[in-house]
Amino acid sequence: MIFSGVSWLAFSQQDPVLMRVNGKDVLRSEFEYYYNKDAASFASGYVAPEKYAERFADFKLKVSAAETAGLDTALSFREKVENYRNRLIKSYLTDTAVIENEARRLYDKMKAGHHAGRVRVSHIFKYLPQNVSGHALRKAIAGMDSIYEYLRRNQTPEAFDACVKRFSDEKQPFWVSWLQMPVEFENVAFELSAGEVSQPFFTPQGIHIVKVIERMEMPSFDDVKNGVEVCRAYRHGTDWGVEAQVEKLKKEYGYAPDKTGMDELIRTGQTKRTLFTLAGKNYTGNDFVRFAAAYPAGIRRQLDAFVMKTVLDYENVCLERKYPELRYQVEEYRNRLLLDKITGQEIQKRIGPDEAGLQTYFEKHRSDYQWRKQRYKGIILHGVSKRIVKQARKFLKSLPEEEWKDAIRLTFNAGAQPQIQAEQGTFASGDNVYVDDLVFKGKDAAPMVSFPFTAVLGKKVKAPDDYREVKDRVVTDYRNCLEKQWITHLRTSAKVEINQEVLKTVNNH
Structure with missing residues (x-):
């Protein structure tokens, strides 16, 4: 549905709502994040925002279906998302410029001294x-x-x-x-x-x-930078990048130590007074006691660590609001996980055991799988003598194709010395030198050393008789068919609204 009008006049002019999917707003910034990120992988090059918006709406519908199914409530799922977020936020809680400068200083010191290389x-x-x-x-x-x-x-x-x-x-x-x-x-x-x-x-x-x-000799700085940073932090037991970031955040959030409370804590080991204020909230001795119970150390070191943790914890809560890119990265990871799970339930698990569905789909679309050039469907028989090959070929003519290989194994190769080596399948020109020689009249093929006599049994065909001959293609096509049916169902049972006026402003504001 295309919408506009008074119901949408209330959206933020800074970051307006671009679409609603099942009642959930999608802001322009979120759409742009996905659109710009996926732009590099567009198979046909440029994809207009209007066309991408339909794909994106389908993506959101699938995620919504996964949420409705409760897939986002599983403990293992939530732990994966949380672990991913924890990996991302490290860079936000560290002053990377300080770390790089320190690493550069140490590198230069190493290079100038005897510790180079x-x-x-x-x-x-x-x-x-x-x-x-x-x-x-x-x-x-x-x-x-x-x-x-x-x-x-x-x-x-x-x-x-x-x-x-x-x-x-x-x-x-x-x-x-x-x-x-x-x-x-x-x-x-x-x-x-x-x-x-x-x-x-x-x-x-x-x-x-x-x-x-x-x-x-000493490698380049870029090659050893990360190692120098890790080793320095390990040796000195501190991360200057984190400390520098904490000092910045203290100023940003109005950190104010309370000298009276801190002095009492250091002097007596306990206090109920306020120790410091951060972002307008007082943190007291009672808050410190709970932290110190899990952090055995001297009182001064405990206090420093408590201040640092409090600042970092507060920043952690504010990160997604301050950095939309982080919010969208985490949300994208979450949504992709949900998409994989719901697609597995709705599509992949249906395809695996659905042999009848694959065969039915193949029969219905048989014309799609015709080959441009004829292929040879049959068996190639390599034997120890001309007589053996002739016998094997005559014997197989009376049997169904699916029994040929077992018949060769049980009849001609049951003894200590195999008499026939067989290759069965569907062969295009160029797939097999013996088929090229005997069927497609190509170059003469050199006889096999141990099985020098060769014959073929089969026929030229224009298209596969069974879907298993082109199973990979059929599975892909059948999967796409099931997905289209699923999307049609989701579109019928859900509501998608796209604000075309906002869509026109994508990457142009």
Whole structure:
């Protein structure tokens, strides 16, 4: 239905309602999101908004049918949508510019210093627990000093490899990039030249003697940016991008700390006073207690984390309102899931077991499946002798085609040495060299080595006799037919209204 008039004068001039599907409004911005996103995949190039609007209305009708069927209420469905949203919102809750600048700073530092690139190392390593006894520690140090002295006198690759094999808790060489291993390990490894061996040194894991096997140059910033960001956050236990975003949001939402309440909390460990205000709402010591119960840490660290979580939680609630693109991304994912589910119920599950429906559809549209050139439907028989091939061909003539392969297997190939090799099907010119030779009079085909005598049995046909010969095409066509019937039913039982005046303004406002 096309509509206009006073009933639509109330819509927002900024983002007017473009259509109503089953009573639900679709804003112009939502339609534009889908239209512009799908534009790249239009098979025929440009599709006018007027034509796309009909497709989009059908899409919305199917989603509405899925909602009516309650498919959006399943726990697994809701969890999928929530997990997808959680992946998307990370970028909205992080100041990506701060992260990239920090990653660039670290990269430049790595490139300028000895930590550039990667080093492949082998090491003699003894693990030392944190509560190692003094006696065990002295014994480990003495052992490593003895190994180092031996290596200093025997500076051959074989000597170092032998010590690794005999004494080390870690036997395999490995690559080291900056921010990947403990600082103590990296400081030593990156200072060494290829082939050089370190003196014994400690890390939090134990005691090491390291040998650098080879070095690689520093990759480009774009290649290592993500890895640098992750490693820096892991090592320092903080995400500066999130912290920077929280500081921005504090200003945006009027964050105001209450010094009296915070001081009392830090001094006594508890308070009922207001700790801070955010977006006009007071957050008190009671709110903090509930958070702190699930976040064991010192009181100051708990308070900082509580403030950060409160700011991020509030922003999380506001994201879809602030960023329509995010809202439409999540909604699109949800709708596509629902579309797949309802289509599976209405179409796919019907096609699978519906052999009779496929055959009936094929019979009704048989003329659609005629071939432009004749094909050969039959069997190709390769035999060990001319007599065997002749016998097999004569025998198969008395049997239905669907029994041919079993007859060959049980009659001619039952013994230890098969006598016939058979190929059965429908062949176009060029599909099989023997059919081309014997049926379509093409090039002479070279005989098979073990089965040098060949004959064919069958006939030339202009079209398939059974839908299974062109099953993929029939399934696709039958599916499209069922979908058209479904859409017709949805259109008959639902109401679609499109505001043509608003539709004319798509991507032009």
